[in-house]
Amino acid sequence: SILAVIFDLDGVLVHTDQYHYQAWKRMADEEGIVFDESAGDRLRGVSRMESLEVILEKSSRTYTSVEKEALAEKKNGYYRELLDRLTPEDAAPGSCEVIAACKQQGTKVAIGSSSRNTPVILERLGLLHLFEAVADGNEIVNSKPDPEVFLLAAKKLAIDPECCLVVEDAEAGLIAAKRAGMKSAAIGTVINSLTAADYRLHRLEELTAVIWG
Numbered sequence: 001s002i003l004a005v006i007f008d009l010d011g012v013l014v015h016t017d018q019y020h021y022q023a024w025k026r027m028a029d030e031e032g033i034v035f036d037e038s039a040g041d042r043l044r045g046v047s048r049m050e051s052l053e054v055i056l057e058k059s060s061r062t063y064t065s066v067e068k069e070a071l072a073e074k075k076n077g078y079y080r081e082l083l084d085r086l087t088p089e090d091a092a093p094g095s096c097e098v099i100a101a102c103k104q105q106g107t108k109v110a111i112g113s114s115s116r117n118t119p120v121i122l123e124r125l126g127l128l129h130l131f132e133a134v135a136d137g138n139e140i141v142n143s144k145p146d147p148e149v150f151l152l153a154a155k156k157l158a159i160d161p162e163c164c165l166v167v168e169d170a171e172a173g174l175i176a177a178k179r180a181g182m183k184s185a186a187i188g189t190v191i192n193s194l195t196a197a198d199y200r201l202h203r204l205e206e207l208t209a210v211i212w213g
């Protein structure tokens with residue numbers, strides 16, 4: 001049975017996936033690197049430096065690690081400018097209701113995100129206090145598709161991985177959930193992915209039916 005739900009953050013509880021895209025696009029344009037929507041989907045759930053590597057695949061020149069750090073830093077600055085605009089209104093539709101329903105049923109809720117900006121985002125959305133555990137990019141060595149962030153969330157909750165359900169918008173995240181031995185629910189464009197998710201959600205509100213039938 002499902003005792004805990006581990007929510008991915010970007011692309012699930014808040015549409016900061018668009019902000020990531022815009023910030024990378026701004027950086028890529030400045031560098032004269034081609035960057036389009038299809039590359040955008042490959043950035044979901046993977047770390048900042050790994051995202052940069054995906055973008056640099058389209059570059060004609062090579063970058064030193066010092067230059068790469070600077071580009072990632074620049075992108076993060078652009079991204080933080082966009083995050084400054086976040087308010088509680090920006091929580092994805094249904095997210096507050098779904099979290100409240102879980103809590104009412106005694107199902108624990110946690111965050112499992114690759115983002116180092118997780119604390120800032122949860123604070124701005126006014127959601128931080130709702131989670132029993134937050135595991136994010138600041139605390140892990142390997143990001144999704146490695147299961148580390150989800151296993152850390154389960155450990156913080158003191159719940160066995162097989163009793164956790166992960167909600168994800170990324171291919172990398174679904175793979176990570178599987179490797180962690182957890183159940184998964186896919187939402188967003190990833191519902192059409194070939195990776196087996198246990199459930200596919202068109203809207204976050206459908207989650208309660210998945211958990212309590």
Ligand code: B16
Binds near residue numbers: 114
């Ligand atoms: P940051 P998630 C991920 O968050 C994003 O999906 C991914 O696009 C981003 O590169 C990664 O966080 C790192 O974010 O630059 O803020 O540390 O989907 O795992 O919540």
Ligand code: MG
Binds near residue numbers: 008009012168
């Ligand atoms: Mg995500």
